[in-house]
Amino acid sequence: MNDTAHAADTTNKPSAGKRHVPGEEGVWVFIFGDLIVFAAFFVTYAVGRLDELDLFRESQALLDRQLGLLNTLLLLTSSWCVAQAVSAVRHKDPRARLLTGGAILLGLGFVIVKFFEYSAKVEAGITLNTNSFFIYYYMFTGIHLLHVLIGLGVLAYVFSRFNRAGQFQSGIGLIEGGGVFWHLVDLLWIVLFALLYLV
Amino acid sequence: MASLVKNRFSLIWLILVVASLLSWESMAIAGDDARLGRMVILVIAFLKVRLVGIEFMELRHAPVLLRAGFEAWCIAVCAALLVLFW
């Protein structure tokens, strides 16, 4: 995957004079496509909220804000791991493998927390059709969770491309592209957390 | 080997964590003015989003068009939400 394109690129600052597209151009088709669609999600939610202000406020109070914050911190830290891993691969630093593994574990943590959060909701009798707020809650966090799972799959593939000595066997474009997707997952959660749990 | 702790990414991470905690408490800080609280939360959220994009996604080294597209998205979506949550 694009092995040659970035093979020479081993500096920490990938620009080093010239501008550099993280990953490959095609990844950004997906990223911007997703950004635009999630923008539509956010605006639809904000408009729907205006119709039922009280209901949204009361329902929001039922969410577990602590778990939401915990998940935010998990994803932020996971993003940090991936950013460090990309930089480490550029420096031929074998700790890149460990950092990628750490990112995966933190991402799995997010999934586990989400599982407990959903089951607590269902146990309390709050389901998809409880009211219009919870349609948004379940659907948006569910679609985001799908992104998390895809991202974990991509990171697992990236992880498998390290050999035991921690050397990366593919082009830098692969880990950069996977990293950019993982940061997208983090970034979308930041907005979802603010909209669903806080505002 | 370069330190994993003392570098730019760690500083960004720290800023992001502090910002998260700040927005977490902003309803309490804003007190009775719920609207102020909402605006603060949204602005902090999009400042965080921008940081993740520019720093973690390394858009600050990317071609100007790519970066500009991302910045425009942040501004447009944040502005739309600020209006809708006013």
Add this chain to the structure above:
Amino acid sequence: MKSGTMKVCTYMGALAGTLLFVGIWPLANMFPPLAPDMGTAEVAAYYRGNQTGILVGAILIMTASALFFPFLAAIAVLLKKIEGPVSPMTYAFIMVVAYGFVTVFFAGLFFTAAAYRPSFSDETIHSLSDIAFFLFVMPAVPAFVQNVITGIAILGDKRAEPILPRWVGYMNLWTGVLLLPGCVVGLFKVGPFAWNGALAFWLPAVVFAIWFNVMIVAMLGAIKRGALAGE
């Protein structure tokens, strides 16, 4: 000569898309879809009052369903070229589109059945109408699998000049992920995720239209370049 038949197959996709749109929109007048929370009497009256339009529109919808297959076959040929002799993605693609797109035919069939006997009870007409709409929106799951398979196959192309551009692969993945929310329409009668909602209908409709047009342009580009020539 072979590139000629490939071109014709690709254009069949454009023809199918046009027929589908003409059939469902001005003729059957089902675009945007009838609201899922519409009353049974109202739905029945809609079919009785618009009988001819629906029956003729349904013929176009069913024709479109069949004409999608030459287009999908042209995609399969390109995927096969990418994969070579061992081609699991190509076979998976062929199988999943075979039932994913046949639903369009059945949607037309159920529109026909719902409009065919105006003397039937309101409930009967409403039930047939529901089935027709589910057939349109529910295939989100096969569509998801189809797009993910296409995306993975395109991104797996190791050629210096890929058969289909890599960004088209990413676009397919994006399309797949965003069509998937359509699978929940059975849970809602109102709101953004109902079958006439902003996020379960309009968004996938726009995403599908973008995918469709990008694929046609990318396929014609590959054929023109002679990407299929040689081994």
